Amino acid sequence: MKTLMKGNEAIAEAALQAGCRLFFGYPITPSTEIPEYMAKKMKRVGGTFLQAESEVAAINMVYGAAAAGERVMTATSTPGFSLMQEGVSYIFAAELPVVIVDVMRHGPGLGGLGATQADYFQLTKGGGHGDYHPIVLAPATVMEMVELTYLAFDLADEYRNPVILALEGISGQMMEPVEFMPYRPKALPPKTWAATGIGDKPKVNIVSYVLANEAGELHNLHWAKKIERMRAAEQRYDTYRMDDAEFALVAFGISGRIAESAVDILRAEGIRIGLFRPISLWPFPTDGMRKYSRIRGWLSVELSAGQMVDDVRLTVGSGTPVHFFGRQGGMTPDPEDVAEAFKMALHNELNAGGVR
Amino acid sequence: MSVVFERTRGLTDQSTHFCPGCTHGVIIRLIAEVLVDMDLLERTIGVEPVGCTGFCENYFACDIVGAAHGRAVAVATGVKRARPDRFVFSLQGDGDGAAIGLAETISAAARGEKISSIFINNSIYGMTGGQMSPTSWVGQKTATSPYGRDVELNGQPLDLPLLLSQVDGAAYVASVSVESPQEVIAAKQAIHKAFEVQIAGLGYSFVSILSTCPTNWGVTPVEALSWLESKMKPQFHLGELKKPALEGVTGP
Numbered sequence: 001m002k003t004l005m006k007g008n009e010a011i012a013e014a015a016l017q018a019g020c021r022l023f024f025g026y027p028i029t030p031s032t033e034i035p036e037y038m039a040k041k042m043k044r045v046g047g048t049f050l051q052a053e054s055e056v057a058a059i060n061m062v063y064g065a066a067a068a069g070e071r072v073m074t075a076t077s078t079p080g081f082s083l084m085q086e087g088v089s090y091i092f093a094a095e096l097p098v099v100i101v102d103v104m105r106h107g108p109g110l111g112g113l114g115a116t117q118a119d120y121f122q123l124t125k126g127g128g129h130g131d132y133h134p135i136v137l138a139p140a141t142v143m144e145m146v147e148l149t150y151l152a153f154d155l156a157d158e159y160r161n162p163v164i165l166a167l168e169g170i171s172g173q174m175m176e177p178v179e180f181m182p183y184r185p186k187a188l189p190p191k192t193w194a195a196t197g198i199g200d201k202p203k204v205n206i207v208s209y210v211l212a213n214e215a216g217e218l219h220n221l222h223w224a225k226k227i228e229r230m231r232a233a234e235q236r237y238d239t240y241r242m243d244d245a246e247f248a249l250v251a252f253g254i255s256g257r258i259a260e261s262a263v264d265i266l267r268a269e270g271i272r273i274g275l276f277r278p279i280s281l282w283p284f285p286t287d288g289m290r291k292y293s294r295i296r297g298w299l300s301v302e303l304s305a306g307q308m309v310d311d312v313r314l315t316v317g318s319g320t321p322v323h324f325f326g327r328q329g330g331m332t333p334d335p336e337d338v339a340e341a342f343k344m345a346l347h348n349e350l351n352a353g354g355v356r
Numbered sequence: 357m358s359v360v361f362e363r364t365r366g367l368t369d370q371s372t373h374f375c376p377g378c379t380h381g382v383i384i385r386l387i388a389e390v391l392v393d394m395d396l397l398e399r400t401i402g403v404e405p406v407g408c409t410g411f412c413e414n415y416f417a418c419d420i421v422g423a424a425h426g427r428a429v430a431v432a433t434g435v436k437r438a439r440p441d442r443f444v445f446s447l448q449g450d451g452d453g454a455a456i457g458l459a460e461t462i463s464a465a466a467r468g469e470k471i472s473s474i475f476i477n478n479s480i481y482g483m484t485g486g487q488m489s490p491t492s493w494v495g496q497k498t499a500t501s502p503y504g505r506d507v508e509l510n511g512q513p514l515d516l517p518l519l520l521s522q523v524d525g526a527a528y529v530a531s532v533s534v535e536s537p538q539e540v541i542a543a544k545q546a547i548h549k550a551f552e553v554q555i556a557g558l559g560y561s562f563v564s565i566l567s568t569c570p571t572n573w574g575v576t577p578v579e580a581l582s583w584l585e586s587k588m589k590p591q592f593h594l595g596e597l598k599k600p601a602l603e604g605v606t607g608p
Contacts, residue, residue, distance in 0.1 A: 022438055048437045052430070053463035060427035060460075064434020067421045068401065072438070090424050195419040195435070197399040197442045205413040207404075207422030 002179045007142045008033035008075075008172040011101055011165065012041070014149035015073050017183045020099070021047035022072040024061035026054055026080060030113050030169035031103035034075035055080035059087030059100075066096035067206045069194025071153055075101035077169070078119055079110060082127070088162050089128030092223070093208035095193075097156035099149075100134070101165045103172040106303075106330045114330015115170040115254055120307035123166050124282040131220060133227050134162040135234055136281040138252040142176035148279070154186040159230055160193075166281060168254045168303065170332070230283060237285035241267060242274030247346060248292060249338065250276045250312050251301040259301045261335035266342060271350070273342070281308070286315045295320060297346040301338055302326040321349060366392040370414045377570040377577020379534045379584075380408055383476055384415055386534075386544045387445070391418065394551055400443045403432040405457075407449040408482040408569075426457030429464040432471045440470070443554065450477040450491040454516045458490075461516070468525030468559035472550045475516065475562060478569040479588055486572030490514045493591050498572070513591045517564040521597040527559030529598040533566035533589065535581040546596065558600050566592070 005013070012034045015023075023042060025035040035051065042049040052058035058074050065072040076084060081102045091098050102123065106116035121127075123136045135155050139145040145167065152163040195204045210216040240260050242248065247266075251259035256277040266273045276292065278285050289312070298316060300309035306324040313322045323345035327333050333341075343350065366388025374380045391397045400418040404410055406425035413420035423431040423446075432446040453461050453475045464471065480498055481487040488501040491513045495504040505513075517531040530546035533539045543565055550561035566588050568580035575583060 022434070024434065024437075050433070050437060050467075053459055056427070057430040057433075057460050057463065060424060060430035061434035061437070063423070063427075064403070064421065064431035064436075065438035066434070067431070068435045068438035068442075070438040072434070086424055087427075094422070195401050195421050196439060197401055198417075198419055199398055203417060204419045205422070206420070207413055209406075209410070209422065 002177040012037035014146040018153040020071045022065045024058045028077045028080045031075045031077040055083040059084040069191040073099040078105045085128035091162045092132035095160040098162045099152045115168045116303045118304040136164045140256045142178045235285040236279035237288045238277045240275040245274030247273040248295045252278045262338035265339040284311045289315045297349040298322045364389045375571040379567045390547045396443045403428045403446040405448045405452040409447040430460045445472045450489045451481045454490040465523040465526040465560045472561045475564040478567040518593045527600045528553040528561040530596045531564045535584045
């Protein structure tokens with residue numbers, strides 16, 4: 001049965017369905033529906049919602065609950081996400097399964113509440129210190145928020161790694177019909193590594209420091225292997241009208257939806273264009289993107305000054321033009337703006353091939 | 357022949373990293389002894405900070421989670437909320453609990469978080485090489501107060517246990533020290549009571565223990581003990597600053 005639900009609330013409900021029984025968070029617009037929903041519902045499922053004194057405290061409470069072996073989540077928005085970065089680095093190093101929702105607002109600074117995707121660098125390049133990567137998933141619809149929330153808990157447990165759901169404020173606030181399919185957990189080994197009190201098993205230490213340089217390097221190499229495993233296995237993307245495309249827009253989240261309409265506009269003008277929509281921002285879907293080697297020009301459409309475009313350039317190489325179009329400060333482009341920007345950016349390539 | 361003293365099974369066989377004459381070793385042994393005395397070891401999860409108590413996962417024979425600097429009580433909160441049937445204690449130094457983690461400390465107390473915090477106060481940042489801490493005494497010379505702690509510049513030392521005794525959710529607050537056998541016995545009793553408070557579900561329990569740092573104070577271990585008494589003790593309110601009516605709890 002479908003229900004009409006806000007994105008933020010759908011994520012919270014999906015987390016409960018996925019067995020999340022602890023939530024620690026600090027109020028910040030536009031993510032606050034998530035803690036509010038948890039405050040209302042967690043009690044009914046026998047779980048714990050706790051309002052922390054700060055995002056710094058919240059991420060460390062999450063660290064503690066994950067260390068004790070329970071499914072746990074926090075949600076925040078950009079400035080709060082910045083405050084959590086030290087904690088995310090520790091969570092990675094201690095190899096703890098944690099799900100974090102970042103409902104983005106624009107910055108830098110306090111910024112504003114409009115649609116933005118300017119957290120891309122912080123999300124994907126390791127916002128905190130050290131060589132690490134969280135898995136980052138970017139839903140475009142409320143339905144996809146539910147599916148990716150289910151997935152996020154499984155991936156977090158499977159890799160013992162932080163998994164971040166990244167969405168724009170506009171998507172968190174947007175209401176759409178949504179259906180909660182039964183959550184089917186992935187078969188995973190028991191969490192024998194968790195600190196649950198020794199009982200009759202050997203004692204457990206969960207720490208993230210390594211002072212001996214030789215041991216430090218071994219840890220880093222171990223994590224590098226995990227990063228490579230995640231990079232190989234967890235790339236996700238969607239495409240729209242890419243089968244016969246000569247040109248492509250690349251956009252995630254809400255920009256992906258706008259770009260989809262822009263594809264239709266340009267197709268109506270006879271341009272063979274498609275959309276490549278990354279769903280995993282990290283790992284970036286390089287393997288999928290490289291399959292489209294015949295694409296003669298890409299346009300990265302983002303709500304930022306141009307961040308993901310770097311990854312697109314790294315993926316397709318210097319032989320193919322890669323351009324950027326974006327709006328900032330909370331503004332969203334219309335599909336017509338994207339279509340126009342595409343024609344201007346790839347003017348030469350379009351004319352060289354002739355508009356078909 | 358009767359055994360009058362033995363190594364507690366609350367500690368592993370690992371030798372500690374503490375400097376000669378430092379009283380941290382006494383304090384962690386007291387905690388371990390109380391865990392064993394109260395039969396808690398098997399269901400305990402300890403949370404250690406960053407600082408001189410930051411390597412205690414090697415010493416305690418129970419599960420230990422290492423927190424980021426200042427966040428031990430936040431991490432302990434997460435552990436306790438996830439496993440309310442387990443016994444959870446946190447260790448923090450004066451830099452960790454009274455400076456960078458002050459918000460977490462007071463907020464955990466305000467929530468009446470059912471954890472026990474042991475706050476080891478040596479009036480200095482030991483691990484980083486002897487800088488001024490929020491509890492350094494007026495006139496104390498450290499690497500970052502080379503002319504002595506100046507009230508105009510740095511204010512008075514913070515009496516954290518006194519502050520916490522004003523917070524409703526803090527059920528038990530004690531301020532003890534370890535410079536003599538009598539004080540060691542009193543410190544152990546305070547730890548015992550703090551742990552009883554958690555077991556009884558009465559709220560947050562907090563034991564501040566004044567400790568020496570001969571290395572960074574720049575004195576001998578014996579002088580450090582007398583400094584603790586003459587220089588540290590006058591700065592802080594001492595004793596059991598707040599205690600609940602504990603029915604049936606008698607201490608060791």
